[in-house]
Amino acid sequence: MFDLQQYLDARVDWVNEALDQALPQPTEHPVRLHEAMRYSLFIGGKRLRPILCMATAEAVGGTAKAALPIGVALECLHTYSLIHDDLPAMDDDDLRRGQPTLHKVYGEANAILAGDSLLTLAFEVLAQQPHGAPLSLELAQAAGSRGLAGGQYEDLAEEQHAQNRETLMRIHANKTGKLIRAACRMGGISAGANTDQLDALGRYGQSIGLAFQIADDILNVTSTQEVLGKSVGSDAKREKLNYIACIGMESAQAEAHDLVGQAIKQLDALSGDKAPLQALAHYVVERLT
Amino acid sequence: MFDLQQYLDARVDWVNEALDQALPQPTEHPVRLHEAMRYSLFIGGKRLRPILCMATAEAVGGTAKAALPIGVALECLHTYSLIHDDLPAMDDDDLRRGQPTLHKVYGEANAILAGDSLLTLAFEVLAQQPHGAPLSLELAQAAGSRGLAGGQYEDLAEEQHAQNRETLMRIHANKTGKLIRAACRMGGISAGANTDQLDALGRYGQSIGLAFQIADDILNVTSTQEVLGKSVGSDAKREKLNYIACIGMESAQAEAHDLVGQAIKQLDALSGDKAPLQALAHYVVERLT
Numbered sequence: 001m002f003d004l005q006q007y008l009d010a011r012v013d014w015v016n017e018a019l020d021q022a023l024p025q026p027t028e029h030p031v032r033l034h035e036a037m038r039y040s041l042f043i044g045g046k047r048l049r050p051i052l053c054m055a056t057a058e059a060v061g062g063t064a065k066a067a068l069p070i071g072v073a074l075e076c077l078h079t080y081s082l083i084h085d086d087l088p089a090m091d092d093d094d095l096r097r098g099q100p101t102l103h104k105v106y107g108e109a110n111a112i113l114a115g116d117s118l119l120t121l122a123f124e125v126l127a128q129q130p131h132g133a134p135l136s137l138e139l140a141q142a143a144g145s146r147g148l149a150g151g152q153y154e155d156l157a158e159e160q161h162a163q164n165r166e167t168l169m170r171i172h173a174n175k176t177g178k179l180i181r182a183a184c185r186m187g188g189i190s191a192g193a194n195t196d197q198l199d200a201l202g203r204y205g206q207s208i209g210l211a212f213q214i215a216d217d218i219l220n221v222t223s224t225q226e227v228l229g230k231s232v233g234s235d236a237k238r239e240k241l242n243y244i245a246c247i248g249m250e251s252a253q254a255e256a257h258d259l260v261g262q263a264i265k266q267l268d269a270l271s272g273d274k275a276p277l278q279a280l281a282h283y284v285v286e287r288l289t
Numbered sequence: 290m291f292d293l294q295q296y297l298d299a300r301v302d303w304v305n306e307a308l309d310q311a312l313p314q315p316t317e318h319p320v321r322l323h324e325a326m327r328y329s330l331f332i333g334g335k336r337l338r339p340i341l342c343m344a345t346a347e348a349v350g351g352t353a354k355a356a357l358p359i360g361v362a363l364e365c366l367h368t369y370s371l372i373h374d375d376l377p378a379m380d381d382d383d384l385r386r387g388q389p390t391l392h393k394v395y396g397e398a399n400a401i402l403a404g405d406s407l408l409t410l411a412f413e414v415l416a417q418q419p420h421g422a423p424l425s426l427e428l429a430q431a432a433g434s435r436g437l438a439g440g441q442y443e444d445l446a447e448e449q450h451a452q453n454r455e456t457l458m459r460i461h462a463n464k465t466g467k468l469i470r471a472a473c474r475m476g477g478i479s480a481g482a483n484t485d486q487l488d489a490l491g492r493y494g495q496s497i498g499l500a501f502q503i504a505d506d507i508l509n510v511t512s513t514q515e516v517l518g519k520s521v522g523s524d525a526k527r528e529k530l531n532y533i534a535c536i537g538m539e540s541a542q543a544e545a546h547d548l549v550g551q552a553i554k555q556l557d558a559l560s561g562d563k564a565p566l567q568a569l570a571h572y573v574v575e576r577l578t
Binding site for chain 1: 413
């Protein structure tokens with residue numbers, strides 16, 4: 001029987017240790033910038049993207065350890081996006097994971113530069129791995145103006161406050177989905193997966209990425225501030241696009257569970273160790289029950 | 290006789306055309322973000338880094354056309370750094386190249402995201418070139434917290450207002466020097482240069498990078514706002530570190546010319562077409578006379 005919690009705990013430790021080694025030491029010049037990069041990286045986080053990356057590598061016969069540095073790059077990129085999203089000019093959030101956001105502690109200039117540095121470090125780490133160029137391409141396409149940065153732009157843009165399902169799907173796909181999809185494909189690339197396997201991993205990632213975002217929207221309405229680490233209902237208050245306002249709570253919950261089923265179906269095409277990916281697909285929405 | 294102006298005019302056209310093709314079309318979704326990326330890229334600029342990259346490729350027997358996409362990546366990265374440096378939380382500049390800075394026209398959030406997107410696009414472009422991984426590594430190391438972003442951090446940091454020569458040298462090396470050095474090495478990498486050739490190109494780049502920055506500091510004192518495209522003496526007014534305050538005008542001019550000589554000496558080790566690199570070394574300081 002696969003024990004997900006034990007699996008997650010062990011993998012989180014691996015990721016944290018690898019991050020610690022990949023980041024410049026906090027004593028290294030310029031000290032405050034390196035402290036700031038570490039503050040946001042080590043304030044918490046489920047390490048979902050690195051864990052998915054390692055699990056997808058194993059699902060096509062590769063090793064988690066070979067995929068671990070790629071997980072480091074993914075977490076650096078994810079953390080950069082949170083830092084910049086929280087900035088006063090963007091979402092203007094004071095809390096992240098129950099702690100003051102980076103710009104509240106280190107100032108705005110340092111937060112911008114720490115984000116820039118983490119984004120850059122992600123590509124520095126990837127460039128030193130086998131398959132460095134295809135891995136970098138995958139990450140850059142997921143992160144740029146046609147992916148994460150574009151999704152954040154559109155999420156902020158005033159004209160998008162209309163609760164339109166098509167717009168919502170596109171924003172979620174760009175802002176969250178593409179990076180989770182890339183994490184899954186990059187694990188496959190590190191293990192030398194073929195095109196069919198990469199396609200299946202990509203579809204798996206796309207489905208759980210969307211399920212994850214719907215779950216987040218549900219939690220933003222139903223959870224407590226203590227659990228969430230940020231103000232409850234803050235998305236609705238800011239009139240940010242969210243699934244609940246768009247299709248209602250019941251449909252949102254049903255859709256999240258449907259997506260998990262679709263994700264798991266993709267695993268039929270793979271021949272490695274699939275138990276972690278099955279459990280992880282359930283995990284992204286199980287926080288709801 | 291080598292005609293530098295004709296050479297520069299032709300190369301600037303190549304770079305601008307390649308940038309236009311590499312950037313998402315301004316009609317592509319999200320439109321305002323893609324417009325913003327293009328605004329800053331096409332507002333002007335000497336395209337020094339791409340031109341150096343092509344010239345160094347030719348100096349070791351490669352072709353300018355093969356190095357051109359690498360030049361696109363360099364210019365995207367350089368432009369990202371200007372956009373973020375100009376932000377209110379950073380240098381808070383209203384003018385760049387005689388035009389309103391990006392955040393004045395498109396707003397702060399869009400400026401942050403356009404910078405992020407250009408930084409990401411630089412790596413997307415490199416990943417699709419031959420030698421994609423070593424090229425990405427070179428660029429990331431020059432741009433991250435140990436390079437450009439770290440230099441900008443230290444330039445902003447209050448404790449650095451002391452006019453200390455060692456600090457000044459380190460900031461200039463990180464903020465400007467390393468990217469120009471990387472541009473020169475990346476041209477060499479694209480042409481398959483060996484380690485000795487890359488070292489020589491790196492030293493050439495390091496010397497002209499520093500000369501270029503000293504020249505900038507001199508121009509900030511001596512030029513007119515019309516020529517400079519920003520407020521004259523603005524660095525001194527903000528008590529930003531600069532060479533003139535640190536070692537005086539005469540020493541600064543002498544040092545800039547010395548560095549040009551050191552740069553040209555490095556070309557002895559190369560066997561390709563060196564005329565452009567010789568002329569470019571003089572060009573970075575000739576604006577002074």
